[in-house]
Structures are given as structure tokens and as C-alpha cells.
Amino acid sequence: MKAPIRIAVTGAAGQIGYNLLFRIANGDMLGREQPIILQLLDITPAQQALRGVAMELEDCAFPMLQQIVTTDDARVAFRDAEVVLMVGAKPRSKGMERKDLLEANGAIFSEQGRILNEVAARHVKVLVVGNPANTNALIAMKNASDLDPHNFSAMMRLDHNRAITQIALKLFQPIQDIKKMVIWGNHSGTQYPDLSHAEVRGRKVIEILRQNGWEDWSEKEFIPTVQKRGAAVIEARGLSSAASAANAAIGHIHDWLLHSHHNDWVTMSVPSDGSYGIPEGVLYGFPVICRNGHYQIVKDLPISELGHKHMMDSYNELLGERELVKHLLK
Numbered sequence: 001m002k003a004p005i006r007i008a009v010t011g012a013a014g015q016i017g018y019n020l021l022f023r024i025a026n027g028d029m030l031g032r033e034q035p036i037i038l039q040l041l042d043i044t045p046a047q048q049a050l051r052g053v054a055m056e057l058e059d060c061a062f063p064m065l066q067q068i069v070t071t072d073d074a075r076v077a078f079r080d081a082e083v084v085l086m087v088g089a090k091p092r093s094k095g096m097e098r099k100d101l102l103e104a105n106g107a108i109f110s111e112q113g114r115i116l117n118e119v120a121a122r123h124v125k126v127l128v129v130g131n132p133a134n135t136n137a138l139i140a141m142k143n144a145s146d147l148d149p150h151n152f153s154a155m156m157r158l159d160h161n162r163a164i165t166q167i168a169l170k171l172f173q174p175i176q177d178i179k180k181m182v183i184w185g186n187h188s189g190t191q192y193p194d195l196s197h198a199e200v201r202g203r204k205v206i207e208i209l210r211q212n213g214w215e216d217w218s219e220k221e222f223i224p225t226v227q228k229r230g231a232a233v234i235e236a237r238g239l240s241s242a243a244s245a246a247n248a249a250i251g252h253i254h255d256w257l258l259h260s261h262h263n264d265w266v267t268m269s270v271p272s273d274g275s276y277g278i279p280e281g282v283l284y285g286f287p288v289i290c291r292n293g294h295y296q297i298v299k300d301l302p303i304s305e306l307g308h309k310h311m312m313d314s315y316n317e318l319l320g321e322r323e324l325v326k327h328l329l330k
């Protein structure tokens, strides 16, 4: 039997938590052979609800779930954690942009970053889901100066999955045949869903669009649909996406820790390293290939002039967000 992995989840009593924990415990994230310990954090008033979630987890009798810890103390939740899913934060409501949450949520990530630095496993992998995810991840990373910055990431996988489905629907092709999608930039309205590298069974998506006379589809429909999908879900449900967000978080950690799919890359928001002219200092969506807990940014993809403009617009938005929270960055 393998040693158990301690997985901390913040905001565990919330909507994403409820869609995430049962799938993690079922082995969807780290496999059905991997024992796990869940260390669940939420604020004090949510402790009763959190205990209810823990009761339901117990009642599933998941074979790989060895222990459940519920707490309102981040030191307890993060102790020796090897995987941390930072979900706990306010969601936006109708009419808000994700960056409107910066003031309310930024403080959570500076404090929790400091605590991660003190008590988490030194090789901990951190995924920030709470919005605005890229800048919250930057805050957590900067407050955890003893941890490797490469172990901090923010979630763009939901945007990546949304984009793949839009292409599959447009071209009447199976989801699993759509490869090499990328979402550059910020998890926000400025993100750049870029299908210019995407392929269907080795054929370029842009060629298929051209053949059908659909050259304008990317700029006019695809990009805005993916950029605004979060708001469209809020409009329809009255609540922000939860099951699809949980699914994306599971895919992100699964691929990072185990492997990304054969002959494909995934989008992760990771510390910029100068690739594609995006200077260091922000967390930015890049195409990455993952193997055994390490990712590598896919380099040297050709970028059109318009594509470069979209990428810089999103970078500049991230700079603006960083400026607003500079007091939280050590």
C-alpha cells in the first residue's frame, strides 16, 4: 500500500468544495490506488456545514480515504500537505468582474501563503481557484518565500475545457480529438483563447474553419464566448460555476502530478519566465506539458500580430491587478 497523500482544500464547505471532495475521495484526481487524507478548511461559521460534508464523505465508504480533518485553522489544514487546493474565497455575483473581488479575497491569500510557508510539505503543489485566481496565486506565492515558486499555479483549465467544447461543437468532432488548445493570460475577460495551434486528428482547426468559410468565427464568436462563459453561467444559474470548476481543478492536479495527455498540452497559469515576451512577475496562462510533478512551458509557438496584442492586453491587466495588491506582496 502506498503512503497516504495529505490534500488540503480551503473553502471546503462551499459549492465548489461540495463538487470536488467526493471526486477526490473517489480517486478521480490521484488514482484509485492512492490513499489520501483530506484536510478541510473553512471559516468558523461554516464549521457545522463542513462537519456535515465530512459525514457524507464518511458515508460513501471510499476505500482510499484514510482520514478527514475539519478545521477553521489554516495551520492545521496545511500541516504537511502535499497538495493544496485554495478555493476558499468569495465568488462574484451578476455584474461584477473577477478583479472586483481583489480587495475582499487578496488578504486571505497573503495570510494563507505565510502559513503554507511555515507548515506545508516543502514540495507542496498549490492550485489557486479562488478569484481573481492569477493574482491571488501571486500573493500566496510571494508570501511563501521558502517554497519553490514553480509549485504555485492558478486555474485556467476551466477556460481550456470550455474552449475545447466550443470547437468540438462547431466542427462536430469528438472532444478527445481536439488537441493543442491554449488560453493565454488572465482568468478574466481579457484571456486569449487561441485556437491557432489547435488540431483535430492532426489537422489544423483554422484550416477546417477556412475551408468552411468560417474565418471570422474565432474572433467574432469563439473568443468572446469562452471569455464570457463564467458570467453566462452566473446569469443562468444565479451562482458561479461549481461542478465544472471542480472538474477542472481535478484535471489540473491530475495532469500536473501524474502526466498530461499523450501528444497534447494543457493550460496552466504559472509564474511567467519571459517566454513569449511576457516578463517575469505575474502568473499567466501558458501551454504546458507535465510529467511527474513538473511542468514545462511549450516554447516557440508562432504568434500572430493580433494574437500578440491579445496576449499583451491580458498581461497589462495582470500588471494593473498586481499594482492594486502591491501592499500584500512581500
Ligand SMILES: NC(=O)c1ccc[n+]([C@@H]2O[C@H](COP(=O)([O-])OP(=O)(O)OC[C@H]3O[C@@H](n4cnc5c(N)ncnc54)[C@H](O)[C@@H]3O)[C@@H](O)[C@H]2O)c1
Residues within 6 Å of the ligand: 010, 011, 012, 013, 014, 015, 016, 017, 041, 042, 043, 046, 087, 088, 089, 090, 091, 092, 108, 128, 129, 130, 131, 132, 133, 155, 156, 158, 159, 187, 240, 241, 242, 245
Ligand atoms: N478559477 C476558476 O476557474 C474558478 C471557477 C469557479 C469559481 N472560482 C472561484 O472560486 C471561489 C469559490 O467559489 P464557490 O462557488 O465555491 O464559493 P462559495 O461561496 O460557495 O464557497 C466559498 C467558501 O469559502 C469559504 N471561505 C471564505 N473565506 C475563507 C477563508 N479565509 N478560509 C477558508 N475558507 C474561506 C466560505 O465560507 C465558503 O464556504 C470563488 O472565488 C469563485 O469566484 C474560480
Ligand SMILES: O=C(O)C[C@H](O)C(=O)O
Residues within 6 Å of the ligand: 091, 092, 098, 131, 158, 229, 230, 231, 233, 240, 241
Ligand atoms: O466567472 C466567475 O466568476 C466564476 C469562474 O471564474 C468561472 O469562470 O466560471
